[in-house]
Amino acid sequence: MSAPAFRSVGRSMLLTVPMALWSLLMFTPSFLHAGPDSRIACGVVAAFMTVLFYQMMRTGTTYRWRRYFFVALGLLFPVGFIASLVAVRGSMSIPIERMVSGDTPFCYMVTPMLIIPAALTRTLIFPGSILPTASNPHSIAAMIGIWLAMTLVLGKAWCSYACFFGGIEEGFAALPKHARIRKLDPRFRLAPWAILLAVVLLSAVMFEPVYCMWLCPFKTVTEFPAVRDAETALQFGIFVALFLGLVVALPLLTKKRTQCGFFCPFGAFQSLFNKINVFDIRFDRTKCVDCGSCRSACPTMAITAESVREGKTLLNCMKCGACVDSCKKDAAVWHVKGTAVAGKPERARLLFLYGAWAMATMFGGSVLAHGVATLIHFVARN
Amino acid sequence: MRKRILAVAGYVAAALTLFVALSVPFVLMGGIAKAFAQAGFNLAPVYSGGTVARTIERNGYRIQVYQPVRPRPFQNGEPFVQVAFVPASALPAQICEEIDLDGYGRPDVRVSFAVPSNPQTPMRGDVQALNDRYDTLTGIGADSYSRFLARTGDRIVLRIPLPRHD
Amino acid sequence: MTILPFTMAAGEALALGFATGPVCVATCGPVVVPWMLAQSEGVRRHGLQLGLFMTARLTGYLLFGAAVWLAGAAIPRAWTGRSWLLGAVQVLLAVSLAAYPTGWPRRRPKCAQRPEPLVQIGEPMRGKARSALALGFLTGINICPPFLVAGVRAVQLDSLSASLLFFALFFVGTAVWFLPLLSLGLLRRTPAVVTVARAAALLLACWYGFSGVLVLIERVIYG
Numbered sequence: 140m141s142a143p144a145f146r147s148v149g150r151s152m153l154l155t156v157p158m159a160l161w162s163l164l165m166f167t168p169s170f171l172h173a174g175p176d177s178r179i180a181c182g183v184v185a186a187f188m189t190v191l192f193y194q195m196m197r198t199g200t201t202y203r204w205r206r207y208f209f210v211a212l213g214l215l216f217p218v219g220f221i222a223s224l225v226a227v228r229g230s231m232s233i234p235i236e237r238m239v240s241g242d243t244p245f246c247y248m249v250t251p252m253l254i255i256p257a258a259l260t261r262t263l264i265f266p267g268s269i270l271p272t273a274s275n276p277h278s279i280a281a282m283i284g285i286w287l288a289m290t291l292v293l294g295k296a297w298c299s300y301a302c303f304f305g306g307i308e309e310g311f312a313a314l315p316k317h318a319r320i321r322k323l324d325p326r327f328r329l330a331p332w333a334i335l336l337a338v339v340l341l342s343a344v345m346f347e348p349v350y351c352m353w354l355c356p357f358k359t360v361t362e363f364p365a366v367r368d369a370e371t372a373l374q375f376g377i378f379v380a381l382f383l384g385l386v387v388a389l390p391l392l393t394k395k396r397t398q399c400g401f402f403c404p405f406g407a408f409q410s411l412f413n414k415i416n417v418f419d420i421r422f423d424r425t426k427c428v429d430c431g432s433c434r435s436a437c438p439t440m441a442i443t444a445e446s447v448r449e450g451k452t453l454l455n456c457m458k459c460g461a462c463v464d465s466c467k468k469d470a471a472v473w474h475v476k477g478t479a480v481a482g483k484p485e486r487a488r489l490l491f492l493y494g495a496w497a498m499a500t501m502f503g504g505s506v507l508a509h510g511v512a513t514l515i516h517f518v519a520r521n
Numbered sequence: 522m523r524k525r526i527l528a529v530a531g532y533v534a535a536a537l538t539l540f541v542a543l544s545v546p547f548v549l550m551g552g553i554a555k556a557f558a559q560a561g562f563n564l565a566p567v568y569s570g571g572t573v574a575r576t577i578e579r580n581g582y583r584i585q586v587y588q589p590v591r592p593r594p595f596q597n598g599e600p601f602v603q604v605a606f607v608p609a610s611a612l613p614a615q616i617c618e619e620i621d622l623d624g625y626g627r628p629d630v631r632v633s634f635a636v637p638s639n640p641q642t643p644m645r646g647d648v649q650a651l652n653d654r655y656d657t658l659t660g661i662g663a664d665s666y667s668r669f670l671a672r673t674g675d676r677i678v679l680r681i682p683l684p685r686h687d
Numbered sequence: 688m689t690i691l692p693f694t695m696a697a698g699e700a701l702a703l704g705f706a707t708g709p710v711c712v713a714t715c716g717p718v719v720v721p722w723m724l725a726q727s728e729g730v731r732r733h734g735l736q737l738g739l740f741m742t743a744r745l746t747g748y749l750l751f752g753a754a755v756w757l758a759g760a761a762i763p764r765a766w767t768g769r770s771w772l773l774g775a776v777q778v779l780l781a782v783s784l785a786a787y788p789t790g791w792p793r794r795r796p797k798c799a800q801r802p803e804p805l806v807q808i809g810e811p812m813r814g815k816a817r818s819a820l821a822l823g824f825l826t827g828i829n830i831c832p833p834f835l836v837a838g839v840r841a842v843q844l845d846s847l848s849a850s851l852l853f854f855a856l857f858f859v860g861t862a863v864w865f866l867p868l869l870s871l872g873l874l875r876r877t878p879a880v881v882t883v884a885r886a887a888a889l890l891l892a893c894w895y896g897f898s899g900v901l902v903l904i905e906r907v908i909y910g
Binding site: 255256259260326329330332333334336337340341343344 | 709713714716717720721724879882883884885886887889890891894
Binding site: 165234235236238239240241256257261262263264265266268269270274279280283284285287288289291292344345346347416417418475476477478482487490491493494497498501 | 534
């Protein structure tokens with residue numbers, strides 16, 4: 140079903156111009172200095188991001204177009220990442236030499252576990268390097284810089300516009316027409332907080348990133364400690380089981396982002412930044428008829444009947460726009476804190492989207508380009 | 522009046538957020554990274570090997586003996602002491618060195634290994650204990666954080682387990 | 688064996704305790720923090736519960752201090768019995784941590800009363816003295832390296848009472864670092880906070896149980 144037109148072609152294009160210019164700005168340096176594969180990839184991705192934004196302007200909806208980008212990110216990040224690993228060291232597994240040499244790329248999901256050991260002992264419990272090196276550009280300082288800077292703009296919307304893992308399960312959740320499991324215990328959405336508390340405390344005791352060593356499902360599609368004994372074999376088994384369960388099977392059965400909403404401790408940590416972010420989603424009580432379509436649409440159960448009565452979402456709202464686009468009464472609206480609810484929702488949406496899409500293009504776009512370039516290189520070589 | 526002030530503040534904050542977004546790739550993320558790098562953090566010793574205790578100069582290369590690294594109360598792993606041979610590119614084809622690990626002026630171990638010409642080649646070496654404080658190890662490679670011999674970058678890193686009761 | 692003047696030892700006990708306090712808080716954190724968060728709010732209530740916890744912890748310290756002095760030798764780090772004790776303590780910690788959110792052992796309900804749910808998630812419970820005492824004592828006898836260093840010093844003192852006083856002062860040095868935990872009493876206790884704390888306690892119980900069983904299995908296999 141095509142989305143109804145909300146804005147004229149001319150106005151939509153006018154509103155898209157800043158984002159098109161931003162894409163040009165972000166991709167031109169790579170375009171100028173890279174080989175033909177990367178040039179094609181940069182062009183394709185810049186056009187892709189611009190067209191998606193145009194569609195957001197034209198249709199007045201957000202979720203569907205954002206999802207195209209996000210699922211592409213979830214699929215193409217492993218492509219580019221795994222290809223790089225195989226090219227450099229021949230496999231996805233991290234040999235212990237890489238950890239000792241500080242060549243492990245830093246993953247932002249470790250961030251909450253670093254805090255207590257760093258605060259108490261000034262020690263970073265991650266086998267990477269603090270500064271970028273020739274063999275590891277994804278140093279701890281560089282990735283912390285990217286994460287924190289983008290979080291100041293996005294808050295929890297990181298989970299909708301930046302995280303290169305969430306798109307995998309969002310893709311699986313989108314496949315079935317209807318959910319087979321419709322009733323989920325609402326307490327499941329508190330599980331990420333419990334896991335966050337547990338792994339943060341345990342990491343401070345064990346002096347290692349416990350979630351990464353034992354619980355991260357996405358090790359299955361990135362890199363994992365080389366299996367060399369019973370312990371590492373058990374770890375790998377847990378990663379695969381969690382990936383198949385939380386990222387593949389449960390999204391297919393529930394049409395929800397089960398790993399993100401019911402497991403990921405980094406998502407819970409990121410929710411705290413919603414407190415200082417100026418954008419949120421609100422419910423206009425004068426228009427709301429309590430039909431529950433927003434609750435059904437929300438991929439992470441961030442909306443309850445009680446929260447709708449209070450006119451707002453829960454702290455773990457990732458601002459994906461699903462509820463706003465599903466609401467037939469225009470009661471769910473984008474909102475700037477401090478302003479009247481439903482005063483100028485489209486203005487709030489535009490202000491949010493310009494920042495969020497700029498971040499998505501800058502960060503996610505570069506990852507997409509790398510993935511596309513890898514595919515082009517693979518196809519051309521074969 | 523209050524509502525108006527709040528609304529203006531909200532829009533100002535939204536505009537500032539947009540401004541911050543535009544500054545991210547040019548100023549903000551690099552600035553945060555630099556500040557973080559200068560904050561004085563260190564990598565966990567089990568990964569970095571700790572701090573250099575003393576350096577022994579040799580002909581064309583040097584041997585760095587590190588402070589012993591001991592696991593935290595509930596941390597997995599054995600205590601070890603790291604020795605690094607730097608730079609790997611200047612090392613002779615065969616290394617056989619007696620090394621004082623604890624700084625008491627007497628050699629504690631004799632280390633021997635061949636330096637492969639190809640940096641990707643896995644290494645194996647022997648550590649012979651010269652007193653009963655250390656264990657003799659044969660065929661040590663990249664086995665664990667505390668039993669380790671491998672080339673990392675332009676150095677060869679050796680880690681010798683310490684007695685647990687040390 | 689050198690007999691140390693106690694005045695020097697007293698200063699050393701306080702300094703050692705203070706220096707290792709962050710390690711103690713980090714080590715006890717997974718036990719104390721979820722347990723405190725799962726209780727009703729109020730700094731006074733938390734102070735009482737933390738006081739019980741610390742009293743039981745002190746009891747563990749003093750028992751250890753008495754044991755090493757009476758044995759006449761410090762427990763060496765290579766003592767294989769330490770692994771048995773560590774494994775057993777971790778398993779007991781797991782049981783104690785899991786008991787609190789599940790409301791075990793359960794009171795037999797009176798006739799007209801509804802049976803208690805299997806897992807008490809979602810409602811703040813009044814702090815139970817027995818959980819504070821159990822958790823405090825088990826963390827108190829958890830023999831970690833700073834503890835062993837204190838043991839080495841205490842053995843050199845000339846009387847049992849001096850050894851006990853040494854451990855008491857060592858305890859005081861570490862206890863200072865626990866005071867900030869009282870601020871957890873200020874956090875508003877919504878059902879969500881209590882649910883999260885109990886679920887975290889259950890997860891941590893699984894971790895300690897798994898860890899403790901692994902240690903015991905290793906001891907059985909490798910001796």
